[in-house]
Amino acid sequence: MIRWCSYCQEFVGETAPFDDFSLTHGICPGCASRGFAALAGLVERGTQIAEFYASLRKQAATGELLDVDQTIHEAEVDLGIRSFDLFVGMIQPLLYEVGKLWAEGKVTVAIEHQFTAFAEGILEQMSKRMATKTGLEAPTHAGVLLVCAGGNYHTVGVRALNLALRDAGIASRALFPGLPPRDIVDAVRRFRPRALGVSVSLPTQVPEVQLVLELLRQEPIIRPELIVVGGVASKSPDWTLDGLLGVEPAPNDLQSTVELFRRGVCASGENSQTPSSG
Amino acid sequence: MAAPCKALDTELVVLLVDDERDLREAIAHDIHLRGATVLEADGVDSALAVLAERKVDVIVTDVRMPKRNGLDLLATVRRGQGDQPAVVLMSGFAEIPLWDAYDRGADAFFGKPFLPEALFDRVRRLARPSAQNWSVDPGPAAAEVNLTFPNGEVVAGATGFTIGRGGMFLGLMRRDLRVGVLIGFKLTVGDAPTALQGKGLVRWVRNLPESGLAPGCGVEFSFLEPDICARLSERLAKTRPLAFIPKGPKLATP
Numbered sequence: 001m002i003r004w005c006s007y008c009q010e011f012v013g014e015t016a017p018f019d020d021f022s023l024t025h026g027i028c029p030g031c032a033s034r035g036f037a038a039l040a041g042l043v044e045r046g047t048q049i050a051e052f053y054a055s056l057r058k059q060a061a062t063g064e065l066l067d068v069d070q071t072i073h074e075a076e077v078d079l080g081i082r083s084f085d086l087f088v089g090m091i092q093p094l095l096y097e098v099g100k101l102w103a104e105g106k107v108t109v110a111i112e113h114q115f116t117a118f119a120e121g122i123l124e125q126m127s128k129r130m131a132t133k134t135g136l137e138a139p140t141h142a143g144v145l146l147v148c149a150g151g152n153y154h155t156v157g158v159r160a161l162n163l164a165l166r167d168a169g170i171a172s173r174a175l176f177p178g179l180p181p182r183d184i185v186d187a188v189r190r191f192r193p194r195a196l197g198v199s200v201s202l203p204t205q206v207p208e209v210q211l212v213l214e215l216l217r218q219e220p221i222i223r224p225e226l227i228v229v230g231g232v233a234s235k236s237p238d239w240t241l242d243g244l245l246g247v248e249p250a251p252n253d254l255q256s257t258v259e260l261f262r263r264g265v266c267a268s269g270e271n272s273q274t275p276s277s278g
Numbered sequence: 279m280a281a282p283c284k285a286l287d288t289e290l291v292v293l294l295v296d297d298e299r300d301l302r303e304a305i306a307h308d309i310h311l312r313g314a315t316v317l318e319a320d321g322v323d324s325a326l327a328v329l330a331e332r333k334v335d336v337i338v339t340d341v342r343m344p345k346r347n348g349l350d351l352l353a354t355v356r357r358g359q360g361d362q363p364a365v366v367l368m369s370g371f372a373e374i375p376l377w378d379a380y381d382r383g384a385d386a387f388f389g390k391p392f393l394p395e396a397l398f399d400r401v402r403r404l405a406r407p408s409a410q411n412w413s414v415d416p417g418p419a420a421a422e423v424n425l426t427f428p429n430g431e432v433v434a435g436a437t438g439f440t441i442g443r444g445g446m447f448l449g450l451m452r453r454d455l456r457v458g459v460l461i462g463f464k465l466t467v468g469d470a471p472t473a474l475q476g477k478g479l480v481r482w483v484r485n486l487p488e489s490g491l492a493p494g495c496g497v498e499f500s501f502l503e504p505d506i507c508a509r510l511s512e513r514l515a516k517t518r519p520l521a522f523i524p525k526g527p528k529l530a531t532p
Contacts, residue, residue, distance in 0.1 A: 001344065003298070006369065006390035017344055024342055025369040025390045026298025036308060036394055046391040050369075 004089050007031040007042045009049050009081060011089045014253035021096040023089065049079050053090055060094045060118075061101060063111035068121035083126045084167055088160060088254065091119045095156060116156075123159045143171030144261050145193035145224070150208040152178040154201040154232055161197065161257060168258050170265055181211040189222050195264040196224040197250070199231035209244060226264030230257065290314040290405055291332065295325040295339040295351065296367065301390075305338075308394035314401075322346035326354060336401045337364040341374060349374070352383040356520055363404035365397065375489070376482040377447075377496055381525035385444060408444060409511045412476065412502040419462035419477050421454040426466040437492055439465055440524040443514055445478060445498040447526035455480055455495050463497070474510075476502035481523060492530070496523040 001020050003012040005028035012028045031039055052074065059066050075081040081090075095115065102112040144165055146158045155176035162174035175187055188196060198209050209229055216223040230250020248264075251257050292314050296302040299320065306316040317332060319325035321343050328334070337355065339348035352364050366384040368374070376387060386400050403411055425436050437449030448455075448463070455461065457480055465474040478497040485493040502510060 004369075006301075015344075020344070022342065023369060024298060024344075026296075026301040027304055029300065032300050032304050036304070039391070040393060043391050043393060047389065050389060 002089060002093060005031055006046055007039050009042075009046060009079075009085070009089075011085045011254075013255050016252070018252035021093050023093050045079070049081065052079055052081075056090060057094055057097070060098050060115045061107060061111070063107070063114055065114075066118045068118060068125055071118075072122065072125055083122075083129065084163060087119075087122055087126060087163070091122055092156065092160065095119050119156060120159075123156070123163070126163055127159070143173070143193055143265060144195045144197060145187060145191050146172065146174040146197040146199065147184050147187060148176045148178040148199045148201075149205040149212075149231075150178045150180045151205050152199055152201040152231065154199070157231055158197070158199045161254065164254055164258050165261060168262065170258070170262055172261075178205070178208075181208055181215055184212050185215045185219070185222075188216065188224065189219070192222065193224050195226040195228065195261050197228045197230065197261065198247075200229060200234065201232045203233050205233070206244065209247075213244065213246065226261070228257070228260060228264075289335075290402065291317065291335045292401055293317045293319065293325060293328055293332075293334040293337045293339075293362075295319045295321070295337065295343075295348065297321055297340065297343040305394050305397070309398055309401075312395075312398050314398070322348075322351045322354070325351055329355065329360065334362055335405045337362050338367065338397065338401065339364060340367045341379075342369060349379060349382050349384070356383045361518065365400060365404065367392075375484075377484055377491070377523070377525040380442070380445075380481065380496060380523040381521045383520050383522065385522045407511075408499075408514070409507055412499055412507045413504070414501060416460060416477060416500045418460075420459045421452070421461045423448065423450065423452075423455075423461055423463040423465070425450070425464075428468055437494065437527070439474070440526060441474070441510070442519050442521040442524045445481065445496060445523035446474065447494055447524045448497055449492055449494040449526060451483075451485055451493050451495075455483060457481065457483055460500065461497065472503075472506065474502075475506055476500070484526075487529065490529055491525060492527050494526050496525075498523060 001015050001017065001022055001024045003015050004010070004023045004025050005012050006025040007027055008031050010028065012026065015024065056066070056071070072083060072086065075086045076083055098107060098112055098115045101107040102109060146162050148155060148158055158174050158176055162172050165172035173191060179187070184198070198212065200206060200209060213227070227247045228250050229244055229247045234250055248260065251260060292309055294302055294306050294309070294316055297320050302318055302320070306318050309316050317328050317334065319328050322345065325339065339351055341348040348366055355362070363385040364383060365386045365388060366379055368387055368389050379387065385404055388397055388400070427436075427438060435450065439449065440447045459480050460477055461480060462477050463474060464472060466472050476499060478499045480495050481498050482496040484491060484495065
């Protein structure tokens with residue numbers, strides 16, 4: 001579940017069950033330490049944000065056309081919601097909710113596709129804005145490379161992680177949708193990342209990752225020191241890393257995943273044997 | 279004469295159920311400072327364990343929790359004849375229709391974020407006998423509803439009313455019946471004495487054919503005329519309805 005501070009209206013983190021992308025509303029440590037007397041002004045804003053979310057939710061489920069720029073403007077300018085929080089705490093849960101409605105036959109596939117396109121539009125806009133802000137649009141130096149395993153067309157998670165890494169000041173690049181193993185290795189050769197993240201949406205995509213690992217073993221000079229495998233499939237209790245030797249499982253929550261990559265990038269940055277310095 | 283309320287909050291025992299530990303602890307601390315005893319639970323199972331051990335005056339529960347939700351808790355409590363008033367905490371990103379939750383045994387709602395002071399005021403009010411809460415006239419109403427239903431027939435677009443523990447479903451759609459508005463009402467059926475007269479707050483308005491339910495609004499009683507209050511309290515003590523405000527009848531099929 002996604003933890004959300006109902007007072008400052010920001011993403012707090014994730015909590016079990018991790019394969020449930022609905023929101024649980026609590027209070028973040030910052031707001032808790034301020035005390036309720038200091039939070040009175042946030043209650044009215046919370047009501048407005050709840051109305052904004054309700055409107056998004058209704059439009060998502062009924063297939064009304066949502067405008068990306070207008071939504072971001074309303075969230076950021078009118079309500080003061082950070083675009084990252086807009087995506088992680090609002091769009092992402094709705095994406096899963098609409099997907100569930102489609103699976104239950106309650107909305108058409110057209111509605112599901114339409115909302116997915118809207119979510120991708122939001123990500124695209126956020127990515128552009130963040131690039132302007134941080135100058136990380138096309139990091140040529142070693143950092144993190146995120147890819148989807150061959151056959152994985154679920155790109156939202158990778159894109160959200162990419163933004164979270166950039167938000168944390170880590171040079172990151174995401175390639176999607178799923179790439180064949182040789183293309184992933186070519187991308188590693190080209191970008192020389194210190195850490196590689198591979199997203200897997202179905203256990204059947206694991207052999208694709210195994211092949212990537214095998215190809216990288218044959219070219220140790222370009223092999224990133226840290227290879228992380230995660231994605232929707234890894235959030236299932238049935239997930240296993242059997243057969244994926246030498247890789248790290250992605251933690252269940254976004255913040256821990258960012259920290260794992262940060263440690264990986266920093267550790268290899270101090271290593272004189274890193275491809276970028278060698 | 280109405281039964282005395284709990285004069286001292288130290289007598290008031292509140293069960294607070296929320297899986298979000300930080301928020302639960304912060305609210306519990308605040309309520310404790312106001313003088314009540316707060317028992318905490320992080321989910322439905324632990325809440326039921328507390329209820330089995332301790333006498334609780336009011337339950338305050340989050341809706342969305344892993345495994346089982348707050349309405350499941352209320353259903354289990356009510357099935358076990360537990361009749362404590364219950365305040366339901368919702369995210370503000372409401373996942374359930376209010377009429378459904380009021381119908382399933384919730385007495386009040388708070389959307390997160392809220393201030394514990396307001397929550398505690400509500401908890402104290404709910405801990406008092408209903409008749410006492412209905413004894414003080416809250417002042418002028420913003421709208422008036424005067425209806426007589428001869429032989430249960432539809433009158434001027436109104437399909438009738440259904441009474442719950444703390445309010446009623448009123449099968450009437452009117453522009454001035456909006457959420458949060460205090461209305462005055464006088465409802466009569468046939469030649470019988472006035473069935474219901476008083477004032478109440480509109481808690482929800484529904485005109486949603488896809489819900490399969492009749493259009494209308496949910497009104498929480500704020501004040502009832504003394505003789506009606508006495509009659510209704512007696513009746514409710516006998517019938518013990520589950521719904522605080524009934525969600526109303528299904529839409530008539532054409």
